[in-house]
Amino acid sequence: MTARDALAAETAPVKSARIPAEGMVEKRGIGIWFTHAGLILGVIVIFFPIWLAFIASTVSQPEIVRPPMPLLPGDQFIENYTKALFSGVNAPVAWMLFNSLVMALGISIGKIIISLLSAFAIVYFRFPGRKLFFWLIFLTLMLPVEVRIVPTYEVIANFGMLNSYSGLIFPLIASATATFLFRQFFMTVPDELAEAARVDGARPMRFFWDILLPMSRTNMAALFVILFIYGWNQYLWPLLITTDPSMNTIVMGLKQMFPSGDDIADWPVIMATSILAMIPPVIVVISMQKLFIRGLVDSEK
């Protein structure tokens, strides 16, 4: 899932939700229990991997390496998480969490800022080359970073940005999804507002700051959720440019915790790390669920 999906969602053919009404086709009685049973089964299947990871993060290594491992939590929770957070395998996981946070925030906030500015310029001004800029930006919608990894790596290396936060962030904000979304939104803002601002002698930036920005709050928040998860969950890019373990993000550092060769992996610590790696994005998605779904599904206008 990427910011690309946000754009896809923009063009997604989904209409607003209907109000559920009591109708004759809703199942009652036994039927409804089958429906619930089917859904609960689905939830169990979906949740099982997460549950198992959590269990593994609360038991000791011997309990795991002598299968089958228990299916209920053990008593090693504090030990495992303390060990993961403060010593880890290659680097303390607390560091990796911090790196991930910087990267995810940098990508989401950075992208929102540059996109707001350029969408404002493209929608509210007439200047030579405007169309050209629009198409150049639009072109970038098409190319995921995975496709241009080798040359992008060279650029980062030439700028001396390997093992740095800017190296982690900049290549991932070089795409126009957010610009495109803000452009769509600005087009729906009534012309009268800009008209009134102009009549009152307000300068463009004042209009942007006092009127456009407050109106875009919901869109910004919805986009933030999507971009935060996109940034947090990056794998290939951090894998390429962070060779120093102290710069690893948690999602890519997780794989690095596995020993090479035949050594036995430190499963409790690894599984504690994988739980830690999913907590921040899960919190963001669950707590901002309405905005998130809006960003994803209902953004069609």
Added chain:
Amino acid sequence: MEKRVTFKGWLLPMLLLLPQVFITAAFFFYPAGQAIYQSLFIPDPFGLSMQYVGLGNFEYLAKDPYYRASFVTTAVFSGLVTLVSMGMALYLAVLADRLIKGSGTYRTLLIWPYAVAPAVAGVLWMFMFNTRVGVISWYLGLLGYDWNHVLNETEAMGLVVVASSWGRVSYNFLFFLAGLQAIPRSVIEAAAIDGARFWTRFRTIVFPLLSPTTFFLLVVNIVYAFFETFGVIHTITSGGPQQATTILVYKVYKDGFVGQDLGSSAAQSVVLLLVVGLLTVIQFKYIERRVHY
């Protein structure tokens, strides 16, 4: 679409565009151009000079049995991921849509895996099926099935498909549920009055009316399987056993970074670039037109 009311001046808009233009030029256009440029050269063995070979890298790729196999692998992989994740999501969405109350609770529960990174999902599934400590592989062993995705190509493919589809179910579920809830209740009730049972209603009314959502998800999921599953492959199989799970993006990484074959890797990037372009065009063209049958 154009705004009627605009502000004057050209310096300010240029300044506003500057950050995006700079970042896009440095980290997008230049590297993309480099990929195209490098795809026409092969570096000499010492990396000191580049020799122009025209479309030689592409011809070599077209003949390379590994590359062709990787194409087939990618097609199988993305087809299966799309099928599994959309099938599961549609099943859950149809059930949730039947509820008057409580579909929100299920939605909250099912949304979780969306937030889990593909690479983390890979580690979770690899743990369950690990040949030494995995719970599921252990129980399979009790049943007399000797699971080993490290050696068995089919099992490796099955595992990366399931691990990649898992998080995707959430995403597809949200879209299917919204799509189902947008179908007017009256249409379905009219069919019910005419005596159409659930399965008939689903086949003749619900599924056709859902086709815009389905088609949209089809394209989006293929894009996902092509480009965003690197983490799953890298954590679970590293492209193996043999080349069984080496999808195209993985091969770009492996040839470019591990194998240091820059010309070939760049040519592969260009091929992928064409694939994304094609998928984007399909996405815009057909989705704008709203597929209805």
